[in-house]
Amino acid sequence: MQVSLTREKIDAQQIVDALKSGADGAVCVFDGIVRNNTRGRQTLFLDYSAYEEMALSQMQALAETASANFGVRDVAIVHRLGRLEIGDTSILIAVAAAHRGATFDACRWIIDTLKKTVPVWKKEHFVDGAVWVDGEPFPEEIVARAEEQQ
Amino acid sequence: MQLTVLYFGAVREALGISTEILTLKRNSVAEDVRSHLIVRLPQIAGLLKRSAIAVNQNYVQPEHTLADGDEVAILPPVSGGALSFV
Numbered sequence: 001m002q003v004s005l006t007r008e009k010i011d012a013q014q015i016v017d018a019l020k021s022g023a024d025g026a027v028c029v030f031d032g033i034v035r036n037n038t039r040g041r042q043t044l045f046l047d048y049s050a051y052e053e054m055a056l057s058q059m060q061a062l063a064e065t066a067s068a069n070f071g072v073r074d075v076a077i078v079h080r081l082g083r084l085e086i087g088d089t090s091i092l093i094a095v096a097a098a099h100r101g102a103t104f105d106a107c108r109w110i111i112d113t114l115k116k117t118v119p120v121w122k123k124e125h126f127v128d129g130a131v132w133v134d135g136e137p138f139p140e141e142i143v144a145r146a147e148e149q150q
Numbered sequence: 151m152q153l154t155v156l157y158f159g160a161v162r163e164a165l166g167i168s169t170e171i172l173t174l175k176r177n178s179v180a181e182d183v184r185s186h187l188i189v190r191l192p193q194i195a196g197l198l199k200r201s202a203i204a205v206n207q208n209y210v211q212p213e214h215t216l217a218d219g220d221e222v223a224i225l226p227p228v229s230g231g232a233l234s235f236v
Contacts, residue, residue, distance in 0.1 A: 050158075050230070051156065051204070051207075054208075055230075079230060091230065114230060115228070115229070118228060118230050119158065119204070119223070119228050120230030120231075121158055121159035121226065121228060122230070132163070132226070132229075134229070135227035135229060137230035138200075138202045150234060
């Protein structure tokens with residue numbers, strides 16, 4: 001499993017090439033990119049930051065849970081930090097398995113869960129100001145799950 | 151008891167620091183760190199109440215008992231991945 005944080009441009013092709021193996025029939029890729037506006041307000045760039053050690057352990061746990069629950073063979077999750085321009089990839093998730101169904105399901109679950117639980121934040125800079133993007137509320141089970149592990 | 155407290159995102163910006171050593175009485179719980187911050191920064195009380203608390207890089211419940219030397223992180227609602235507004 002490739003799980004990492006980077007301040008360099010994410011090379012999607014390199015990640016997919018490294019993930020593929022002979023037993024795979026499908027690789028599903030989610031490429032999250034910086035859009036040029038939010039609700040019509042023009043975006044200049046985004047600045048991503050993270051609680052890096054915890055983000056990495058949470059991403060690793062997501063990759064392992066996805067592999068176990070969806071039966072996929074391998075997972076790559078790479079998140080970029082720092083200043084990102086319009087069109088840049090902020091996150092790349094790639095999932096490989098023998099059949100396509102599980103790869104779609106696992107990929108969707110990983111991005112949906114990551115956005116609620118992995119400690120990464122972004123500040124969005126507009127032509128007329130900047131705001132910390134307010135994430136979704138934390139899921140109740142995040143606290144319960146953490147407590148069960150102890 | 152001494153804790154290393156880490157701040158992120160809008161909380162870090164409001165405080166003007168990313169980390170500090172905080173001294174609380176023995177047997178304090180995670181929620182006590184939040185309460186302390188709300189008194190210091192009432193202008194971001196809402197954000198602090200919506201934040202999660204992690205101890206030694208694991209999410210904990212508010213009643214989690216802290217230990218001397220713990221690394222406590224105040225985590226505003228996260229916003230990783232791509233932009234979510236459609």
